[in-house]
Amino acid sequence: MNLQQKIKTLPSTPGVYLMKDSYGTILYVGKSKELKKRVQSYFRASTVHSPKIKRLVTHVSDLDHIETDTEFEAFLLEWELIQEYKPHYNRKMKSPQGFIYLAIPKKNREFRSLKITTQPMSSDRFHCFGPYTSRKTVVRAIEGFKDIFQFQCSHPNNKKSLCLNYSLGFCNGLCLGGVALEEYDLMLDMLISHLEHQDTRLIEHVKNRMESAAEKLEFEQAARYRNYQNILNSLFYKEEVIHFTEANHKLVIVEEIDEETGKVFIIKRTYVVYAEKFAFEDGLESLRGKIVEHLSSSSTNAPFQAVTKFEIDKAQIIYSYLNSGNCRFVILEDAWLEEENERILLEQLNELKSQKNA
Known part of the structure; x- marks a missing residue:
């Protein structure tokens, strides 16, 4: 053929x-x-x-x-x-690349630059965020921060004369310090708070600028703000994937094949330890034994294990699918695997089944 x-x-x-x-x-x-x-x-x-x-x-x-x-x-x-x-x-x-980090110096120097590094920086001197799997995403986040707030200064430590980028409209005057440097520090602190999940001022600030530009029919400028907002949110996603995986979750995932049939997956961290088709009318009660069989031997708290370069792609597949809306899942608690908690586990499994008709 x-x-x-x-x-x-x-x-x-x-x-x-x-x-x-x-x-x-x-x-x-x-x-x-x-x-x-x-x-x-x-x-x-x-x-x-x-x-x-x-x-x-x-x-x-x-x-x-x-x-x-x-x-x-x-x-x-x-x-x-x-x-x-x-x-x-x-x-x-x-060929997955190594993890990288975004480091921002703490307020112990006049001008704080954003750095990309392959190793975590000292917490005494830096706010350090990550790890991230995409250097491109972090680079775009830094470039976007400098671009939309006009922080593209050629000589931020000069203090003597305005740089070429100032005359081109890319620099707010960082080269002279003063008010421009205060504005830079304020926005940098907002970025730090955003990445620390402490507040949403930066996102709100970008959103307000986007809406203002759209009202003035400046659609290209509005698109720049929208794209930067998406970049900021993407930095959260990479961290969430890694932290979720490091938690060594035990999952039961149900995916619908057709109206009558589904498939159930038992997953430990990023490993599918059991998978089987089943009829929705039969329910999931018989699955309890399989769950206990494949997971009870590891019911005690597993030691912390960082996500490796090798498993990050697989971790992203599982995390993305859990959030796609194409399946139903439950994160199992170790206590549910004990015989005395059989009723709790069965209730959780039946809840997965009932969601099909919700």
Whole structure:
């Protein structure tokens, strides 16, 4: 069967596809909720295809696929296959970068610059935020902070003359200190409070500027404020993924396959320890034994273990899916695994079932 015939016979189900060259080397691994539709999209002439996709398609001579019961399984299987085969066109996922941190000096110097570092900085001298997995996101956050508040000063410690960026409208006058430096410190303190989850003044300030620009029909400026607001919020997301994973949660996830059938997953941290299809009419009571069997041996508090570079992609898959609205889940407490708390665990499982009809 040639490539075009394989594409035509692909099922419209969740799964993973493996694109190969003429030597059988796996070039790319992808996943989809609907395999046939997704794979066909690669081979349709389109101006929206990235240069990477266009190059990939010219080298694809063969195709394999693996069906899964659910989209969540497709996400996890894709990750596993990328780790195993390390395809050339999945380079972004196969080579995760080290974690980085955003460090802001405490008020012990006149001008405080924002720094990117690969190691946490001394808490005596710096406010340190992270770890983050994307240097690009942190760089954009710093650049956006300087851009929208006009803090792009060429010589912030000069104090003698205005810099070139001041004449171009990029600098508020930091080069002379005084009121401009006070404004910079105020906004920097707002950024610190925002990243420490202490208040929302910075977001509100950016939002007010965005709304003001929109009222004046300055839509390009309003878009800049909106984009920066999104960048600030994305800094929270990376931290949340890591902290959630480090908590070593035990999860039960239920994903609907169709009106009558679902699939249940028991997960410890980032490991699926059990998965099984079930009929909704049968309920989840029989699942209690499986939960106890796979998790009770580790019911005591596990020692702290930092999220590794290797597992961060998988951690993000699980965390994102829990927040996608495409599944229902419960975080298990260790006490629920004890025999005397059987009723509590059953109530939690039945609650997962009842949410289907909510």
